[in-house]
Amino acid sequence: MNETLIAETSAAEVESRCRAAAAASAELADLAAWPPSRRASLLLGLAAALDASAAELAGLADAETGLGSGRLTGEVARTTWQLQLLADVVADGAFLEVIIDHARAAEGPQARPDLRRMLQPIGPVAVYAAANFPFAFSVAGGDTAAALAAGCPVVVKAHPGHPRTSQRTAELVLQACRDAGAPDGTFWLVHGFEAGRQLVTDPRIKAAAFTGSPRGGRALFDLAASRPDPIPFYGELGSINPVFVTAAAVAARGAEIAAGFVGSVTLGNGQFCTKPGLLFLPAGHGLADALAEAVRSARPARMLTPEISDGFRSGARDIADADGIRLLAAAPDGQAEAGPGQAPAAGAVLYTAPAADVTRQPRLAQECFGPTSVVAEYRDEDELVEAAAAMPGSLAVAIHAEPGDEQVSRRLLEVLRSRAGRIVWNGWPTGVAVTWAMQHGGPWPATTGSIHTSVGPTALRRFLVPVTYQGTPAHLLPGALQDANPLGLPARVDGEARG
Amino acid sequence: MNETLIAETSAAEVESRCRAAAAASAELADLAAWPPSRRASLLLGLAAALDASAAELAGLADAETGLGSGRLTGEVARTTWQLQLLADVVADGAFLEVIIDHARAAEGPQARPDLRRMLQPIGPVAVYAAANFPFAFSVAGGDTAAALAAGCPVVVKAHPGHPRTSQRTAELVLQACRDAGAPDGTFWLVHGFEAGRQLVTDPRIKAAAFTGSPRGGRALFDLAASRPDPIPFYGELGSINPVFVTAAAVAARGAEIAAGFVGSVTLGNGQFCTKPGLLFLPAGHGLADALAEAVRSARPARMLTPEISDGFRSGARDIADADGIRLLAAAPDGQAEAGPGQAPAAGAVLYTAPAADVTRQPRLAQECFGPTSVVAEYRDEDELVEAAAAMPGSLAVAIHAEPGDEQVSRRLLEVLRSRAGRIVWNGWPTGVAVTWAMQHGGPWPATTGSIHTSVGPTALRRFLVPVTYQGTPAHLLPGALQDANPLGLPARVDGEARG
Numbered sequence: 001m002n003e004t005l006i007a008e009t010s011a012a013e014v015e016s017r018c019r020a021a022a023a024a025s026a027e028l029a030d031l032a033a034w035p036p037s038r039r040a041s042l043l044l045g046l047a048a049a050l051d052a053s054a055a056e057l058a059g060l061a062d063a064e065t066g067l068g069s070g071r072l073t074g075e076v077a078r079t080t081w082q083l084q085l086l087a088d089v090v091a092d093g094a095f096l097e098v099i100i101d102h103a104r105a106a107e108g109p110q111a112r113p114d115l116r117r118m119l120q121p122i123g124p125v126a127v128y129a130a131a132n133f134p135f136a137f138s139v140a141g142g143d144t145a146a147a148l149a150a151g152c153p154v155v156v157k158a159h160p161g162h163p164r165t166s167q168r169t170a171e172l173v174l175q176a177c178r179d180a181g182a183p184d185g186t187f188w189l190v191h192g193f194e195a196g197r198q199l200v201t202d203p204r205i206k207a208a209a210f211t212g213s214p215r216g217g218r219a220l221f222d223l224a225a226s227r228p229d230p231i232p233f234y235g236e237l238g239s240i241n242p243v244f245v246t247a248a249a250v251a252a253r254g255a256e257i258a259a260g261f262v263g264s265v266t267l268g269n270g271q272f273c274t275k276p277g278l279l280f281l282p283a284g285h286g287l288a289d290a291l292a293e294a295v296r297s298a299r300p301a302r303m304l305t306p307e308i309s310d311g312f313r314s315g316a317r318d319i320a321d322a323d324g325i326r327l328l329a330a331a332p333d334g335q336a337e338a339g340p341g342q343a344p345a346a347g348a349v350l351y352t353a354p355a356a357d358v359t360r361q362p363r364l365a366q367e368c369f370g371p372t373s374v375v376a377e378y379r380d381e382d383e384l385v386e387a388a389a390a391m392p393g394s395l396a397v398a399i400h401a402e403p404g405d406e407q408v409s410r411r412l413l414e415v416l417r418s419r420a421g422r423i424v425w426n427g428w429p430t431g432v433a434v435t436w437a438m439q440h441g442g443p444w445p446a447t448t449g450s451i452h453t454s455v456g457p458t459a460l461r462r463f464l465v466p467v468t469y470q471g472t473p474a475h476l477l478p479g480a481l482q483d484a485n486p487l488g489l490p491a492r493v494d495g496e497a498r499g
Numbered sequence: 500m501n502e503t504l505i506a507e508t509s510a511a512e513v514e515s516r517c518r519a520a521a522a523a524s525a526e527l528a529d530l531a532a533w534p535p536s537r538r539a540s541l542l543l544g545l546a547a548a549l550d551a552s553a554a555e556l557a558g559l560a561d562a563e564t565g566l567g568s569g570r571l572t573g574e575v576a577r578t579t580w581q582l583q584l585l586a587d588v589v590a591d592g593a594f595l596e597v598i599i600d601h602a603r604a605a606e607g608p609q610a611r612p613d614l615r616r617m618l619q620p621i622g623p624v625a626v627y628a629a630a631n632f633p634f635a636f637s638v639a640g641g642d643t644a645a646a647l648a649a650g651c652p653v654v655v656k657a658h659p660g661h662p663r664t665s666q667r668t669a670e671l672v673l674q675a676c677r678d679a680g681a682p683d684g685t686f687w688l689v690h691g692f693e694a695g696r697q698l699v700t701d702p703r704i705k706a707a708a709f710t711g712s713p714r715g716g717r718a719l720f721d722l723a724a725s726r727p728d729p730i731p732f733y734g735e736l737g738s739i740n741p742v743f744v745t746a747a748a749v750a751a752r753g754a755e756i757a758a759g760f761v762g763s764v765t766l767g768n769g770q771f772c773t774k775p776g777l778l779f780l781p782a783g784h785g786l787a788d789a790l791a792e793a794v795r796s797a798r799p800a801r802m803l804t805p806e807i808s809d810g811f812r813s814g815a816r817d818i819a820d821a822d823g824i825r826l827l828a829a830a831p832d833g834q835a836e837a838g839p840g841q842a843p844a845a846g847a848v849l850y851t852a853p854a855a856d857v858t859r860q861p862r863l864a865q866e867c868f869g870p871t872s873v874v875a876e877y878r879d880e881d882e883l884v885e886a887a888a889a890m891p892g893s894l895a896v897a898i899h900a901e902p903g904d905e906q907v908s909r910r911l912l913e914v915l916r917s918r919a920g921r922i923v924w925n926g927w928p929t930g931v932a933v934t935w936a937m938q939h940g941g942p943w944p945a946t947t948g949s950i951h952t953s954v955g956p957t958a959l960r961r962f963l964v965p966v967t968y969q970g971t972p973a974h975l976l977p978g979a980l981q982d983a984n985p986l987g988l989p990a991r992v993d994g995e996a997r998g
Contacts, residue, residue, distance in 0.1 A: 026913065074607070081608040088994070099957075101936040108573070109580040112932035117957075120916060122950065225724035229892075229943040232950065393728075409975055414525065417619060417966050425971040433611035436994055437600040439967035444728035450964045451621065451731065458598075458616075458965070465949045466957070467916050468938035472924040476908055490996070495587075495935055497989070497996075 006163045008192030014155075014199060020185030021124035021153035022204040027183045028151045029121045031478055034182075035487060036096075039149060040087040042180035047083035049172045050076055050140060057168060061134040064162040066302035066342070067268065072134070079135040082142055082434045082455075086149040089457040095119065095150075095464070096480055098491035100498075103471075113471045116481040119464035121151035122232075123206030126199040128220070129159040129166065130211035131304045132271045138162070139169040139189060142434075142455050143209035143234075150463035153186050155205070157196040159212075161305040166191075200224050200233070207463055209454065210235040211273070213311070214367070214445055221448050234462050235448040236441075238367035239395040241420075241429040242278040244388060244412055248402040249426075250285050257400055258287045261373075262294035264428035266348045269301040270371030271308065274396050274429040277367055280355060280384055283377040291350055291375065292329035300334035300347040303370065309343035312370030316349055319374060322364055324357030328375060346370060355383055359390040366392075366445075381408045388415045393443025393450065396422040396429035419443060421453065505662045507691030513654075513698060519684030520623035520652035521703040526682045527650045528620045530977055534986060535595075538648060539586040541679035546582035548671045549575055549639060556667060560633040563661040565801035565841070566767065571633070578634040581641055581933045581954075585648040588956040594618065594649075594963070595979055597990035602970075612970045615980040618963035620650035621731075622705030625698040627719070628658040628665065629710035630803045631770045637661070638668040638688060641933075641954050642708035642733075649962035652685050654704070656695040658711075660804040665690075699723050699732070706962055708953065709734040710772070712810070713866070713944055720947050733961050734947040735940075737866035738894040740919075740928040741777040743887060743911055747901035748925075749784050756899055757786045760872075761793035763927035765847045768800040769870030770807065773895050773928040776866055779854060779883055782876040790849060790874065791828035799833035799846040802869065808842035811869030815848055818873060821863055823856030827874060845869060854882055858889040865891075865944075880907045887914045892942025892949065895921040895928035918942060920952065 009017075028034050050057065058072035065072075089095055096118050103114040125147040130137035137143070139156050147154045158166035170189035177186045190199065200208050200223050208224055208231065210217050217235040224233035245257060261279050281287060303309035319325060331347030348371035355378040358364045364374055378384045385408070391397070397420040401409045416423055421442035432440055432455055440455035441447045447454075452462050469477055479486045491498040508516075527533050549556065557571035564571075588594055598616040603609060624646040629636035636642070638655050646653045657665035669688035676685045689698065699707050699722045707723055707730065709716050716734040723732035744756060760778050767774075780786060802808035818824060830846030847870035854877040857863045863873060877883045884907070890896070896919040900908045915922055920941035931939055931954055939954035940946045946953075951961045968976055978985045990997040 026917075029917070030913070078608040094991075097957075099936040101932075101934045109577040109933060112934045113926065113930075115932065115934060115936035117936040117938050123917065221729065222724070225721070225729070230720070230724070230947060232948065403972075413971075413975060414529070418525075418528070418622065418964075421965060422967040422969055423971065424969040425975075427612065427970055431612075433600075433614065434608060435600045435611045435614060436991055437598040437614035437616040437967055439616050439965040441965065443964075448729060449731065451960070453965060458596075461950070465917075465942075466920060466938040466940065466952060468921040468936055470921055470923040471926055472912075472922065473902075476912060476924075492593075492935055 006167055006191055009190035009195040011198055014190055014195050015202065017155055017188040017190065018124060018202040018204040021155055021188070024153045024183040024185035025121065025123050028153060028186060031480055031487070034151065036090045036093055038180065039151060040090045042176060042182060043083045043087040043090065043145065043149060045179050046140060046173060046176035047080040049176050050080050053172060057135065057165065060168055061162055061165040064165055065134055065304055075133060075135045078434065079140060082136065083145050085434055086145050086457065089460065090149050093487060093489040095457070095460050096489060098480055098489050100481065100491055100493045102494055115468055115470055116477065117466055117468040118478065118480050120467055122463050122465045123152060124204055125152045125154050125463055126205045126208040127154055127156045128196060128208065128210040128212060129156055131159050131161040131308060132268065134162040134165045137211045139166045140173050142459060146459040147463050150460045152463045155199060156189050157199055158189055158191045163191060196220070197223060201227060203229070205231065207232045208234065209462065211454065214238040217448065232462065233448055234452055234454065236273060236454055237445045237447065239273055239442060239446040240277040240365050240367055240392065241274050241394045241396050242280065242391050243276045243398040243400065243429070244280045244384060245400040246402065246405045246408055247282040248405050249400040250282060250287065252402050254285065254287050255290050258290035259294050260428055262291060262298060262348070264430045265373045266298040266371045267430050269303065269346065270348065271304055271369060272430050274432060276398065276429050277373050278358065278365065279373060279375045280378055280387060281375055283379055285377070288328060295329040295348045295350050296331050298331055298348045300331055300345045302345050303343035306343045308369060309346060312346055312368065315368030315370070316372050318363055319351055319368060319372065322353070322361050324353040325351050326353065328352045348372065350375065352377065355387045359387050384408065385411045385415060388412055391419050393446040394420040395440060395442045395446045396420055396424055398424040398427060398429050400426050421446065421450070505666055505690055508689035508694040510697055513689055513694050514701065516654055516687040516689065517623060517701040517703040520654055520687070523652045523682040523684035524620065524622045527652060527685060530979055530986070533650065535589045535592055537679065538650060539589045541675060541681060542582045542586040542589065542644065542648060544678050545639060545672060545675035546579040548675050549579050552671060556634065556664065559667055560661055560664040563664055564633055564803055574632060574634045577933065578639060581635065582644050584933055585644050585956065588959065589648050592986060592988040594956070594959050595988060597979055597988050599980065599990055599992045601993055614967055614969055615976065616965055616967040617977065617979050619966055621962050621964045622651060623703055624651045624653050624962055625704045625707040626653055626655045627695060627707070627709040627711060628655055630658050630660040630807060631767065633661040633664045636710045638665045639672050641958060645958040646962050649959045651962045654698060655688050656698055657688055657690045662690060695719070696722060700726060702728070704730065706731045707733065708961065710953065713737040716947065731961065732947055733951055733953065735772060735953055736944045736946065738772055738941060738945040739776040739864050739866055739891065740773050740893045740895050741779065741890050742775045742897040742899065742928070743779045743883060744899040745901065745904045745907055746781040747904050748899040749781060749786065751901050753784065753786050754789050757789035758793050759927055761790060761797060761847070763929045764872045765797040765870045766929050768802065768845065769847065770803055770868060771929050773931060775897065775928050776872050777857065777864065778872060778874045779877055779886055780874055782878055784876070787827060794828040794847045794849050795830050797830055797847045797870070799830055799844045801844050802842035805842045807868060808845060811845055811867065814867030814869070815871050817862055818850055818867060818871065821852070821860050823852040824850050825852065827851045847871065849874065851876065854886045858886050883907065884910045884914060887911055890918050892945040893919040894939060894941045894945045895919055895923055897923035897926060897928050899925050920945065920949070
């Protein structure tokens with residue numbers, strides 16, 4: 001397969017694929033034709049197909065991204081686990097949020113007809129793949145899995161950083177859809193910048209999910225909002241993910257914190273959306289040498305794409321030029337082993353500045369995608385809490401504290417719970433488990449909509465719309481809403497959980 | 500109290516009230532200081548205060564809106580029932596959606612740290628009151644109740660159609676907040692067009708809820724989306740609420756359908772968001788005389804405001820000018836009993852046209868707020884189903900059919916479930932019960948976001964944001980997330996419902 005064979009998708013084809021998705025939508029939404037168990041089997045079939053091709057996929061992705069076959073094989077496993085968990089979620093059926101109120105004769109406002117509410121698929125979803133997870137946040141990644149689990153056809157816009165991996169994954173998704181008997185139009189992959197813009201404005205697309213840069217995400221968000229009929233745009237844009245360390249934590253385990261922090265900053269060469277971009281340490285922390293040593297020993301790696309490499313260098317320059325900033329340590333960039341069109345390697349760079357300088361310069365609290373971070377030195381507990389309060393929205397934040405830090409811990413938790421989707425205790429923001437209780441979201445600019453998550457079972461809620469049937473004869477109701485409960489679903493009936 | 504005393508709120512005061520709301524936000528969000536039971540008692544206190552003042556409030560509102568004291572007293576009762584139901588919802592605690600995953604040691608992607616997720620208040624909410632429900636969708640109406648129940652401070656922008664009613668209601672809300680010990684800034688009322696624009700762009704406001712015209716709603720939606728940090732804007736704009744009647748239903752109960760339809764069109768003088776704006780009848784239905792008679796006997800009433808009156812007349816002219824339209828019946832406008840600044844009365848007007856003319860002219864499927872509707876005559880079942888498929892999003896649709904209509908009933912249900920938030924069987928779209936299973940929402944232009952409702956317990960979800968705590972010591976967790984479960988909340992623990 002040759003990269004030049006993967007052409008940008010034409011406007012006519014994008015339109016035709018959206019039309020096919022719309023046609024598939026009604027069939028997929030029909031729980032008589034497509035009960036939860038059948039959706040689950042599609043997801044499980046896809047997981048099995050990815051597992052069976054894991055080595056091939058990891059090889060393709062390593063050639064395109066340089067992320068290494070170990071990491072990439074692990075990422076395929078994470079992607080198949082995600083599909084398997086969502087298959088469980090679909091089979092569980094609680095995601096349909098069935099609510100049944102039988103008619104009640106009463107005087108006044110408590111009177112009601114028979115009302116039955118459930119969630120149903122929103123319709124065709126556009127998914128914009130990310131650069132940094134060629135599997136978990138790409139063609140068959142979390143957004144695609146959640147949309148298919150919810151019963152929505154998906155049109156994925158491939159990331160240009162791994163087109164062949166995307167194409168091969170798409171073949172597997174298409175085959176899994178065929179094997180499950182899903183209608184044509186259930187899934188398609190498009191390529192190209194213009195195809196991406198067209199997707200979000202196509203009238204047949206009813207929601208969009210995006211993981212990428214603040215600039216690209218904002219442009220697509222604005223297009224979605226400016227439609228004659230705006231659609232929800234679930235974008236993950238950029239996140240600073242600050243870490244707050246108390247003096248007692250430094251005293252108790254400073255070396256461990258220095259090593260853990262640099263490890264989190266340089267994981268995936270800093271190209272994770274949860275990379276900590278700020279580390280708040282008490283002035284006089286004494287960790288400068290340990291941090292510098294960790295930075296110098298981190299192995300430089302290729303950046304994902306030339307554009308991301310350029311963005312990293314320009315972002316790092318912006319940091320270096322800010323008031324009060326000093327260079328703390330820099331690793332050499334190493335030899336560029338990159339082939340044509342690939343990005344060079346980049347070594348980690350660590351800066352430091354007084355916390356007061358960080359909080360008064362908003363650009364220091366903006367994500368710089370790549371292996372860099374800023375150590376912000378605070379004078380006292382009040383300045384630490386004020387800095388936390390000055391942070392923009394993040395996907396995750398972390399607190400390192402000791403049992404004696406009761407007061408500052410409570411103050412930080414109080415402030416931070418409205419500034420991030422996830423608060424990590426004595427750990428690092430990187431590492432996002434795929435499990436029921438995960439929240440991967442956060443206030444702007446971390447995401448475009450803080451009430452949702454893009455990881456975990458509750459990610460389905462983005463693609464589901466409530467509908468209520470009033471006074472409808474039982475045999476005409478969807479099975480999910482019948483008193484006989486043929487699908488065995490949990491429900492709230494007349495205000496109480498159905499036993 | 501004199502209307503001239505209710506001045507437009509200055510920019511400085513709007514800002515100061517938003518600042519106060521932000522200050523109140525943290526305290527209200529704290530479930531240690533403000534447990535669900537305390538939020539519930541605030542709502543119940545407000546309900547009791549409204550009940551105690553029902554006669555005074557209805558009198559004020561009748562003077563401002565002319566809706567009649569019977570209807571208005573009933574609306575106060577509906578509003579207090581709404582507060583009482585939401586108090587139950589808060590006490591129930593399921594709305595917090597607690598999910599707990601204990602740590603799991605495993606190889607690969609199933610490994611996880613301890614993760615605990617719950618919903619928390621989004622922060623200060625701007626509520627834009629509606630003209631047509633001076634209680635149920637106004638100062639202490641559904642949006643305010645849902646936001647307070649969720650733990651969010653509220654700044655309401657009063658509707659200019661009933662300023663004194665709004666002011667008096669606001670006094671009761673403020674007193675109820677004080678009685679419950681809520682922080683200053685929990686609630687405030689502002690007046691004026693510019694204050695409304697300022698509210699949705701104030702950086703301290705984190706979400707907005709609106710019920711009103713498509714033009715006003717779109718303008719505010721665009722402001723919300725164009726912020727540097729866009730916020731969710733939950734707007735209910737305009738809805739055509741079509742009704743589909745089979746030939747068998749006409750044969751079985753034509754007179755009842757004609758009377759029921761005109762009753763639904765003229766309820767509240769057509770100034771309901773769920774008024775049916777289209778009635779699909781089979782050609783040769785023979786109901787023209789019954790419809791005309793019902794229209795002529797409907798009592799004309801004052802329109803809510805001069806602006807709404809103007810909008811109705813211009814909208815009715817647009818309908819009259821459309822291709823294929825004929826006047827079916829018109830009631831006289833009656834005597835204008837309006838005082839200075841009040842709108843004149845308007846009589847009901849009914850038009851008719853072939854269904855084909857309706858579906859090819861989108862303006863005929865746009866809401867005309869007031870006592871008018873169009874009877875669309877279809878040739879056969881296929882044309883009826885095609886017309887249903889051509890409808891824009893609605894809050895509600897209705898189907899009138901008989902047991903023998905199995906096939907067309909299924910076809911209509913299949914098409915309509917993605918075009919409305921509620922499907923009414925052998926009934927009328929007007930009448931929105933406040934109960935667990937209610938869905939009051941729908942695809943654009945019915946609302947700006949079809950995944951939510953503005954009525955019923957699930958309306959809280961609009962104002963709640965997930966946060967996940969990772970590896971946090973039990974004594975630092977919110978009580979809602981502790982294994983000891985001091986608040987007695989339902990939860991999903993390690994994937995299963997907590998018994």
